[in-house]
Amino acid sequence: MDYKKAAAHAKTDSFLMATLDEATRNRALEEIAEALEKNKEDIFSANREDLAAGADLAGPLAARLKFDEHKLEDVVRGIHDLTRLPDPLFRVQMKRELDEGLVLTRTTCPIGVIGVVFESRPDALVQISGLCIKSGNCVILKGGSEAKHTNKALFDVIHAAGVKAGLPSCFAVLVEDRAAVEELLSCDESIDLIIPRGGNAFVRHIMETSKIPVMGHADGICHIYVDKAADLAKAVPIIVDSKTQYPAACNAMETLLIHKDVADDLVARVLEASPVEIQVRQDEYKEFLDYIMTVRRVDSLEEAVDHINRYGSHHTDCIITEDEAACRRFMDTVDSAGVYCNCSTRFADGFRYGFGAEVGISTGKMPPRGPVGLEGLVTYKYRLKGNGHIVADYAQGRRSFHFRDLK
Amino acid sequence: MDYKKAAAHAKTDSFLMATLDEATRNRALEEIAEALEKNKEDIFSANREDLAAGADLAGPLAARLKFDEHKLEDVVRGIHDLTRLPDPLFRVQMKRELDEGLVLTRTTCPIGVIGVVFESRPDALVQISGLCIKSGNCVILKGGSEAKHTNKALFDVIHAAGVKAGLPSCFAVLVEDRAAVEELLSCDESIDLIIPRGGNAFVRHIMETSKIPVMGHADGICHIYVDKAADLAKAVPIIVDSKTQYPAACNAMETLLIHKDVADDLVARVLEASPVEIQVRQDEYKEFLDYIMTVRRVDSLEEAVDHINRYGSHHTDCIITEDEAACRRFMDTVDSAGVYCNCSTRFADGFRYGFGAEVGISTGKMPPRGPVGLEGLVTYKYRLKGNGHIVADYAQGRRSFHFRDLK
Numbered sequence: 185m186d187y188k189k190a191a192a193h194a195k196t197d198s199f200l201m202a203t204l205d206e207a208t209r210n211r212a213l214e215e216i217a218e219a220l221e222k223n224k225e226d227i228f229s230a231n232r233e234d235l236a237a238g239a240d241l242a243g244p245l246a247a248r249l250k251f252d253e254h255k256l257e258d259v260v261r262g263i264h265d266l267t268r269l270p271d272p273l274f275r276v277q278m279k280r281e282l283d284e285g286l287v288l289t290r291t292t293c294p295i296g297v298i299g300v301v302f303e304s305r306p307d308a309l310v311q312i313s314g315l316c317i318k319s320g321n322c323v324i325l326k327g328g329s330e331a332k333h334t335n336k337a338l339f340d341v342i343h344a345a346g347v348k349a350g351l352p353s354c355f356a357v358l359v360e361d362r363a364a365v366e367e368l369l370s371c372d373e374s375i376d377l378i379i380p381r382g383g384n385a386f387v388r389h390i391m392e393t394s395k396i397p398v399m400g401h402a403d404g405i406c407h408i409y410v411d412k413a414a415d416l417a418k419a420v421p422i423i424v425d426s427k428t429q430y431p432a433a434c435n436a437m438e439t440l441l442i443h444k445d446v447a448d449d450l451v452a453r454v455l456e457a458s459p460v461e462i463q464v465r466q467d468e469y470k471e472f473l474d475y476i477m478t479v480r481r482v483d484s485l486e487e488a489v490d491h492i493n494r495y496g497s498h499h500t501d502c503i504i505t506e507d508e509a510a511c512r513r514f515m516d517t518v519d520s521a522g523v524y525c526n527c528s529t530r531f532a533d534g535f536r537y538g539f540g541a542e543v544g545i546s547t548g549k550m551p552p553r554g555p556v557g558l559e560g561l562v563t564y565k566y567r568l569k570g571n572g573h574i575v576a577d578y579a580q581g582r583r584s585f586h587f588r589d590l591k
Numbered sequence: 592m593d594y595k596k597a598a599a600h601a602k603t604d605s606f607l608m609a610t611l612d613e614a615t616r617n618r619a620l621e622e623i624a625e626a627l628e629k630n631k632e633d634i635f636s637a638n639r640e641d642l643a644a645g646a647d648l649a650g651p652l653a654a655r656l657k658f659d660e661h662k663l664e665d666v667v668r669g670i671h672d673l674t675r676l677p678d679p680l681f682r683v684q685m686k687r688e689l690d691e692g693l694v695l696t697r698t699t700c701p702i703g704v705i706g707v708v709f710e711s712r713p714d715a716l717v718q719i720s721g722l723c724i725k726s727g728n729c730v731i732l733k734g735g736s737e738a739k740h741t742n743k744a745l746f747d748v749i750h751a752a753g754v755k756a757g758l759p760s761c762f763a764v765l766v767e768d769r770a771a772v773e774e775l776l777s778c779d780e781s782i783d784l785i786i787p788r789g790g791n792a793f794v795r796h797i798m799e800t801s802k803i804p805v806m807g808h809a810d811g812i813c814h815i816y817v818d819k820a821a822d823l824a825k826a827v828p829i830i831v832d833s834k835t836q837y838p839a840a841c842n843a844m845e846t847l848l849i850h851k852d853v854a855d856d857l858v859a860r861v862l863e864a865s866p867v868e869i870q871v872r873q874d875e876y877k878e879f880l881d882y883i884m885t886v887r888r889v890d891s892l893e894e895a896v897d898h899i900n901r902y903g904s905h906h907t908d909c910i911i912t913e914d915e916a917a918c919r920r921f922m923d924t925v926d927s928a929g930v931y932c933n934c935s936t937r938f939a940d941g942f943r944y945g946f947g948a949e950v951g952i953s954t955g956k957m958p959p960r961g962p963v964g965l966e967g968l969v970t971y972k973y974r975l976k977g978n979g980h981i982v983a984d985y986a987q988g989r990r991s992f993h994f995r996d997l998k
Binding site: 203280286295296377391395399415422424425429430493511516521522523525526527528530531532537548549551553555564567568569571572573574575576578579585587 | 804970
C-alpha cells in the first residue's frame, strides 16, 4: 500500500467530510455500532489470535489487549453516546459587525486529516474512529502491532459500515506496516495533526521528528504530594486508587512526595491498605505502569512543586491537604494540564470529565490541553462578508470600525 | 550572552509572571508607555542609524523599518488600549460538578515563555511585548537585523520600565545575535511557543526544524477569485486595495483568479483604476510583497477553490460575487484561516477584527488560527477538587457521575 497516496486521498476526502451534515455523520455512527455487534464473533476470534501471540505480555498489557463482550458493549455504548452529543461543527463562536455591512463570523470546522498512533488497545481504534467521524475528520489509524488482527477486524467492519452510510472511502485508513509511520510523518501536506498515544520512546521520536503538529504525551508521570496539613485517612485510599486502580494507565500515580512531618507512617499505611503489593523505590522518576512507585520525602510544598515541574510530565498532579491556601498555591504553580486536590489522579480522563470520550490526553501547553474530546478535534475559520469594503477607507479616516458583537 | 541560560531564567520567571494580578500587569504597561514617550528622541536617533544603514532597502521595506513620531503615537495608543482590554487570565471557561463534592474547573493561564522572531518593523517589538505582558507570558524577542539599533533602544526602555513596575527581570529577553536563534530552537524545556513572523526561508526553516510548537506562517499568498456573478464595479476597488494598500503585508493579494466569463476587461479596468503601476505575471504563484500580481483565468468556482487549496498558504482568500450560494460554497470549501466575500484581504488583521492588536497570523490548522491576539496567548489548566474521591467507586458502580454544569 502506498501510504503517501492514501494520505493525499484522505486529504481530498476531508473536504467532503467537512460538508457532511450532522444527520449523515450520526447515521454512519449508528451503522457502525450495529455492524460491530453483528460481526462480533469475527472480532473476538481475531482478538484470540492476538492474545495467543501475546501470551507473554505483562498482566496490565494483556488486559489492554483483550477485546471481549464487555469491551464491545463499552465501545458500542460509547458510539451511541457520541450520536447524542451536540454537533461540534458549524458552531458560531463569535459574530461581530466590524462596521456597517461588514460582518465577521468565526465558525468551527474539522481539522482535516488526523493521524493517530495508539497503543495495543483495540477499543481505542473504535473510540478514535467514532470521535473523528462525529467531528468530520478523516483519520489514519496505526495501532500497536500486538493488536494487529483485532485492529484489522475492527477496521474492516467500521470502514464498510461507514462507506455504506455515505462517508467517503478514505474517511478512515488503517496502517498495518510500522515502517509506513515514518513515511506518514513527512506527509505534512496531507496530514494536519498527529496524535501519538501511549508512553514510550517511539512516541517521543514522533514528537521530536515530525513536521506535522503533534498532540499528546510521551510520558504520564503523575505525582501525589501529601501536604503536612493532609488528612491521612483521606490520603491513603486516594494514593492506593491512583496507583492500583489501573496501573497501566497514563494517569496512574508514579511518584509520591510526602511532607517530612507526616512521612513517618504514611508509606506503611499505604502498603498495608493496598489490596495488591506495591513496591517502593527511591530516586527513580519514571513511568512504571505497574505496582511500583517512587517515594520521596520533601521539606515543603515549594520543594514538591519544584520537583513536579522539573521531573513530571505536565500530565496530572495532586495535592492532599486540608489547607485551602496550600491547595491554591499548588494549583496555581504546578505547570500541568491537571492540578488536583484530595482526589485520585485516575480522574484525568475525557469520559470522567463528561466529554463523552477522549482521543488522547495532551501534555503540551497549547490548547487543546489535558483530556481531548470532540472539542479538541475541531478548529475554526473566520468568515468575513462585506459589500465592497476596502481598507484604504479606514486607513485614511473616511470610515471607522464600530465592533458591534452580534453574538 | 548565554541564551540557553537566559531562556531557562525566563522559564523560572514565567511562574512568577503567572501569579501577577491584572493591576500589576496593567501598571507595567502604563509605565512602559510613559517611558517610551520620555525616551523617544533616543529611539528616533537609533532608528535614523538603522535607516541610514538600510538606505538601499525597497520602498515597502523601508516604510516598515521607519519608527517616527507617528509610529510612536500608534504603539503608545496600542499599549493604552491593551490596559483597557479585559484580563485574559484566571477566566473560568468551564465549571462542572462531576459528582457531589467533586468539582472540575477549567481556568485560563499563561502559556509560559514565548519566543517571537519578527521582521524589521520596530513597532512590532512594542506590540509583542505589550501583548505578552498583558497575558502574563515571558517573551524572547528577535527582530530583523535591519532594525537592530531601534530594537535595542526600544527594548532597553521597555525592560527598565517593566522591571521598575514589578515584573521579573527576564519578563523580556532581547536576542541580538542571529546565530543564537538556532540555539534557542533547541530550548524546548524552556520555551513553550515560537512565533515566527514575516514570510521568508528563515521562517520556514524554523517551522521545519524546531521541536518547540510553532505558530505562524511562512507565506502570505492570498487570492481573490472574481466569480462570473461578480459586480465588477465592486471588484475593481477591492482588488486594487488588496494589492496596493500595503503591498509589503502578508494579507496583500498575490494571485487574482478570474472566471472566464468576466476576464476580458477586468484586468484592464484594474490596471486603469490603480493609483500605482501593477505588473501582471502568469503562472508564478508566490508572495511578491510588491506591486506585482499573478493573474489566472479559471473555468469555474471549483477550479478556483482547487487552485487556492493547492497553491495558497491558507492565510486569507476572497470571492467577489453577488451569488449567495457561490459565496457559501467558496467559504465552506476553501481551507484557509480567513474566507472572505466582497471585501479586501487587507482586513485580515487582529486590530481590524477588534482584538486590540495581534502577535501574528497563524496559517496552521489548530487553534489559534488566523490573526492571534490576547486570546491566543493564553492556555488553560483543569483544576479538580474532591474530598477523598477515588475512581474505584465509579468503576465498581458504587457511585456515578452526574456532570452538572455550574457555569
